[in-house]
Amino acid sequence: MKRILALDGGGIRGVFTLEVLLRIEELLREHYRKLDPEKAEKFVLRDHFDCFAGTSTGAIIATLLCWGKTVQEILDMYVEFGKKMFQPVPWYRPITKYLMNRFEEGPLCEMLQGLFMENGAHATLGSPSLFKRDGETGDGKLLLVVVRNHTTGSAWPLTNNPKAIFNDRKRKDCNLDIPLWELVRASTAAPTYFQAAEILLGKKKSLFVDGSITPYANPAVIAALTAVLPGYRVNWKPGPENIRLISVGTIQFSSELPVKHPRLWVGYNAAKIPAALLQGAAWQQDYLCRCLGQCIFGDTLDREVGDLVGAQLPFLRAWFSYVRYNRTYKAAEMDKIVHENPDVARIDAVEAIPYLGNIGKTYAKEHVKIEHLI
DSSP states (O other), X not given: OEEEEEEOOOGGGHHHHHHHHHHHHHHHHHHHHTTOHHHHTTOOGGGTOSEEEEETHHHHHHHHHHHTOOHHHHHHHHHHHHHHHTOBOOTTSOHHHHHXXXXXXXXXXXXHXXXXXXXXXXXXXXXXXXXXXXXXXXXXXXXXXXXEETTTTEEEEEEOOTTSGGGOTTSTTOGGGSBHHHHHHHHTOOTTTSOOEEXXXXXXXXXXXXGXXXXXXXXXXXXXXXXXXXXXXXXXXXXXXXXXXXXXXXXXXXXXXXXXXXXXXXXXXXXXXXXXXXXXXXXXXXXXXHHHSEXXXXXXXXXXXXXXXXXXXXXXXOSSEEEEEOOEEOHHHHHHHXXXXXXXXXXXXXXXXXXXXXXXXXXXXXXXXXXXXX
């Protein structure tokens, strides 16, 4: 069975994702300890999954996991460097920079540059050790990072698949030549939060922004399509017995509007509508995965269709088996959690890291099961 791990965008709420992944890693290590105790001691998620897909903060986590990091190492990094990653632009900077972006991109760039080094140079998307490390067998590990190319106005789900059309080494603008840190940085360049990323493709510069500004803030569907559609040249055999897709979110907060606010003035719309659209797109990707795949586990989607666990569409054979881990807060719960921590829903809520971690730890303990993973 081929296994895909798909990770949503959501800024510092990636701490929730990491707590879920920590439980996944723990259960899998226990599972493999029964098969090969010596190998299990060095187990990382790269040893289990064949493809890592991520958007925005999910791109950081997915790339580091594909690079061979343990979940604990990544979680420690988020806790230690969270405040540095969201360092406000000083008020005394040129007014244009101060008004355009809330945070400095420098600290994030420096961190990513330090993480993705190989033989004294910046590793690229085509790095051989990213695809296959010494001693590994099989077809190699796939990494999928979602960005939005502002220059072309299109979503770009980039992979390190050496067979992909735009990864042909004969091309002057071969995507495999993109430095890994630049690609991950581009996927996290949320408009108004961080400056857009400029990446040189061949001799042409293109402007890239956060992959969450595409339909793929939740990259599960595009990861599944990449695995099976001929155009992507991965060509995994479809079927729930052949592909397992594990999707992990970054907490879904209710966007319900109380009736006491009937007039939606400009300020409210400017602040709330983008977030509502992103949330709706992520929900839709989850919904599609439960229709295209055979859902093994997931929270209730809505009161009409339920959770679709075990459902089978009469006109379609499932392409993959599917698990969705995410914590959803409805209106009443939302009021309580926001009262306890007013900033918890924001993507830059670094002060809420311990709180987010506790939510993830509790959720993971209750819902993550070994039978979902193997």
